[in-house]
Each structure stands twice: as C-alpha cells, then as structure tokens.
Amino acid sequence: MSTSSVLYDVPGPRARLRNNVLTLVSAVVILGIGYIVVRGLADKGQFAGKLWEPFLRGDVWANQIIPGLLATVQAAALSAVLALIFGMVFGLGRLSDHAWIRVPSGWVVEFFRAIPLLLLIFFVQFFPATASGYTVNVPAFAAVVIGLTLYNGSVLAEVFRAGILAVPRGQSEAGYAIGLRKGGVMRLILLPQATTAMMPAIVSQMVVLLKDTALGWVIAYEELLNFGLKQIPANFGNLIPSAIVISLVYIAINLVLGYVAIRLERRSRRSRRTPAGPVAAPAAAGVGGATPGSGME
C-alpha cells in the first residue's frame, strides 16, 4: 500500500470537509445496503430464535460441527503431506539433468495443473470401479485426498522448482567446488535455502487446499460443509444461519493460515540465511508475469 497515500494529498481544510462528507455518505450507503439485507432476511423470518438456537447447543457442536471440522482437517492434513511429497518429487524431477526424468515430470505437472480438480476427483472415484468390474469401491475420503494431492502437488512442484531456481548459481557452484556431488549440493545447499524462500507460497497453497476440501460436498464426503449445509439444515431448517456460521469457521481458519504466510514472508524477506527472495505461486501455463498470482482455485 505504498502508493495509495500518494494518490491523494495530505488533506487541507476543504479536502478534510469533503472527506468527511464522503465518509458520511459512504457509511450511509453501506448501512443502507446492510439494512436492506438484514430487513430482507428478517422478512423471510431468518432471525427467528429457533433457527440460531442450534448453534448455542453443545450437542450440535459435538455431533456435527466438530466432527465435520475434523473430517475437513483430516483430509486437508493428509493431502497436504502427500502433496508436499508429490511436489518435492516432481519439482526435483523437472530440474533433473536427465531428459527421461525431466520431460515426463513436466507432463505430469502440467497435466494435473491444467484440468479442473473436480474432474480429477470424479475420475478417481469412478475409474477404479469400472476398470475392476465394480469390485473396487473408492471411498469419498480417498477420492478427495487423491484429487487434492495430485492438483496441489503439481502446483507445489512448480513452487519447489521456482524456490530452487531462486537460489543464486554461485551457491551450487561453490558446492561443486568443494567436491560435493549433485545429491549433496541439492540436499545440503539448495534445499535448505529454497525452503526458506518458498515457505510463504507453500502456506498460501495450504489455504487453497483447505478450501478445496469443500469439494467433498459434491461426492458426499462428510466434512464441514456437508454437516453445515446438508445435515444441520435437514434437522433444523436453518440453511442461511448455518451457512453463515460455517463460513465464519472457514474464514477464521484461513485467516490464521494467511497470517502465518504473511509472517513467514516478512521473516524470509528479512532473513540473512539465504539470498533467495520469497517465491510466488506459479502462474498458469503460458502466462508469464512479474506480479504474483493470488491463489484462487
């Protein structure tokens, strides 16, 4: 936000007056919109106590919201670990000196990045059953985790690659000069420095991953969204209040993760441990840009 203050002068008396009027007008407009929304909800009876009362009850939290949250966190945590491994393997694969490793790794990463995650989840769920003559049944949990792993793993592979490429060449040259082999240079010199540089991008990708567990809804994996927008409203008929409460839970978790990413980025900017600056999440295929992408998926 360095330029925003440059967009306008330090206000004089007239500008201050104008700003105050603008503040007042915009506050009135925003309150007006808020009033229309609240009024609309109230007219449809959405503020009736019995719609909100379930969220004050311990058993609703104990039997529905907390188990849903746990299922979400389980899927997210397992996919995060698997995606990191996948990303590490294919990210390093793309940097290999051998074309027979580098080229297929590139195909795998580009393929899983280019197709929608939901197609992948459907395929993982349906293909084994068809191919096995309907004897194998893939649980929804596995389909979500495998889909998230392949997609986010491919994105992380690009982050790993960018992180390692961000370490100045002199570092690996120095490593070779003191007699290290390729593996040693990677393990002892490049990876530790790259990790610092790519930590913020990895954490941001975790926010994307956690949000994407909500796709479990589509294949009936019982996670937070499923409890929040299917099961609780089925019992209490309170879809709108439930959606509001559930989204607050998601927002709270993701804001914490986002805060961690910002802290890590500040730290790696300050860090003297590596000359590699923080790397951004990769752009889509064919799009090369200087400004970072913003992690939408």
Added chain:
Amino acid sequence: MDAFFDFSPLAEQFGTILVGFWATIRLTLMSGLLSLILGTILVAMRVSPTPVLRAAGTIYVNVLRNTPLTLVLLLCVLGLSDTLQYTLSSDSSTNYYWWATLGLSAYTAAFVCESLRAGINTVPAGQAEAARAIGLTFTQSLRLVVLPQAFRSVIAPLGSLLIALTKNTTIVIVAGYIEAASVMRQMFDDYGGTLPIFIGFAFGYMVLTLPTGYLFGWLAKRLAVSR
C-alpha cells in the same frame, strides 16, 4: 478393456458434450466480465481516501477469499434462490445460471481486486505525484494515470485468474446447471468411469485454458509498460 480404450461414448454424446462446454464458456465469460467490473470498483474502494470504503473493501475481499467457492455457490443456489425465493428468472435453468454466475463473480472479484492492488503498487509513486501536481483529483488520477498502468502490468495474473475461473465453473455442478463437468459426471453414470471419457473432457478444458494462457502471455508482453 472398455475402461481403457473405448472412445465411442465420446462420439455418441458429442452433441451433449459440446452443449456442456458451451455452457462452461458462457459461465466463464459472463463471470469474468462481471468480476472484472466488481473487482475494479473494489480496488478503487480499497485505495480511496475514505476509511469506511477502505474497510468495507477489505472486509469483502477477506471474507470472499477465505470462503470455499463451493459454499459461496451453495449459498447462492440453496440459500438465496431456493430458501429465500429470490429468483432471477421464471425459467429454472436460467435462474440457476444467473445465480451461479453471480456467485462465481462475487468470489472471483475478490481475487481480481487483489491482483489490481498488486498492480497499483507497481506504478511508481512519481506518476501519482505528477498527476496530483497537474491538479488531478483522486478519481481523475486513479482513472487516467494509475489504473491504466496497473491494468497493463497485471494482464498476466488476470489471465491466470481467467483460467482458474474456467476450471472453477465445474463447481457450478452444485447448482444443478448443466455444464461440462456435470455432463462428464452423467456420462460416468451411464457408461462407467472410463479413461477415454476423462481424457476427452480433460482435453476439452485444455482447449479452453491453454489458448487463454498463451493469449494473455502475449498480451502481457505487448502491453507491458516500459519503465
């Protein structure tokens, strides 16, 4: 070995598949346009001298960016349309199309706003100072000097967002509106989940996203502001 090599379902359902992808294209273009407009308004709010507008913009972006798109779309479709009965068209399919489009736009706008804000940060302070020096007001300097440069420097990230949006339209499946992903889901039900069907649809999405990527990459290079 039907699951591996039988491409005939793709040929049989070719018409339905095209209809699905046409719906994907329509959803993408309409939401892309609406989110660009909304995102621009949001970024103007976020850099404005009015604290109330800045706060409102920040809250909007943080809420939408941290909510799963599935939830946003479900809230639009199950919540606003089905529960609260705010219908946008008497035709059920058109109604879901518009709600899905609004949900996608509301979600994407938050990311457009963040991209544009990053773009505004790349405009040198001297540009804004010069704009002020010749007497332009905040709105004028934003509209005539800062935003045009910001837009040109974020063309590549906007391209990435458009590609992500194309892929995100698959989630419209929760709205029961027929697009490519729901056609594939239906074909999996009818023919079983076979590799050729999956490859066919994956190819379809690549046909949409790869040219978008290269077009925006080319545009970004062409329109780059030389500094």
